[in-house]
Amino acid sequence: MTAPDPTPPERSPEQEAAARLEAGRLLFAQDCRFYFGASKLDSLPPADLPEIAFAGRSNVGKSSLINALTGRNTLARTSHTPGRTQQLNFxxxxxxxxxxxxxxxxxAQAPKDHIRRWTALVNGYLRGRAVLRRACVMVDARHGLKDVDREIMSMLDAAAVVYQVVLTKADKVKPGPLEQMRETVTAEISRRVAAYPEIFVTSSESGQGIAELRAALTELALPVAPSA
Structure with missing residues (x-):
């Protein structure tokens, strides 16, 4: 009698894509809670988990995106007042x-000493955190890359920290201009050494791109613990 072939059958690209989306859905449906806030580099939490950082201009929608990814409305505090988040929230x-x-x-309207402190905190964290697996650089789809975004990306290039551009507020841009913006940003980051080539186009309001971003970030997480 011929022994059964232990090799599982290959999945089609469509099946692979569906499996990635499901893995992302399952991870981001898990319990997610705030566990540490750091206002100084010497007070960061233990580096026990792989980390994904969400960076971007003030009021670009970072907190809204984190809430949308995790399916929670109040996990990360959102505000219409720029500069409200003043620490690293884990x-x-x-x-x-x-x-x-x-x-x-x-x-620019924050006190200059606050701006210097936030800038040093963010840059120091992004350059020196060993467990940082990826930085998501959030860019408003209505406005595109600004010089301050390019400064952050240049710093990440120099530090060899992989980053990925995520366009936010896509629901506020018509399809034609949105696609043009995506192509423009893609062309610019293609010349950068640490930029991940895939851009995600998202909307925290409509849910556009959220499942796909979950799937991509799930690939950077710790593997599922084996069953006892």
Whole structure:
């Protein structure tokens, strides 16, 4: 009698894509809670989990995106007032991944000493955190890349920290201009050494791109613990 072939059959690209989306859905449906806030580099939490940082200009929608990814309305505090987030906020997602909400950059109306402190905190964290697996650089789809975004990306290039551009507020842009914006940003980041080539186009309001971003970030998480 011929022994059964232990090799599982290959999945089609469509099946692979569906499996990635399902893995992302399952991870981001897990318990996610705030566990640490750091206002100084010497007070960061233990580096126990792979971390995904969310960086971007003030009021670009970082906190709204974290809430949309996790399916919660109030996990990360949102505000219409730029510069409200003033520390690194760490969230534990299912014991497999840490999401880090960074202070927004580029808010010129804040006191200068605050701006210097936030900038040093964000840049120091992004350059020196060993467990940082990826930085998501959030860019408003209505406005595109600004010089302050390019400064952050240049710093990440120099530090060899992989980052990925995520366009936010896509629901506020018509399809034609939105696609043109995506192509423009893609062309610019293609010349950068640490930029991940895939851009995600998202909307926290409509849910556009949220499932796909979950799937991509899930690939950076700790593996599922084996059953006892």
């Amino acid at each position: 969230f534990n997602l299912g014991g497999r991944l840490a999401l880090v909400d960074l202070p927004g950059y580029g808010y």
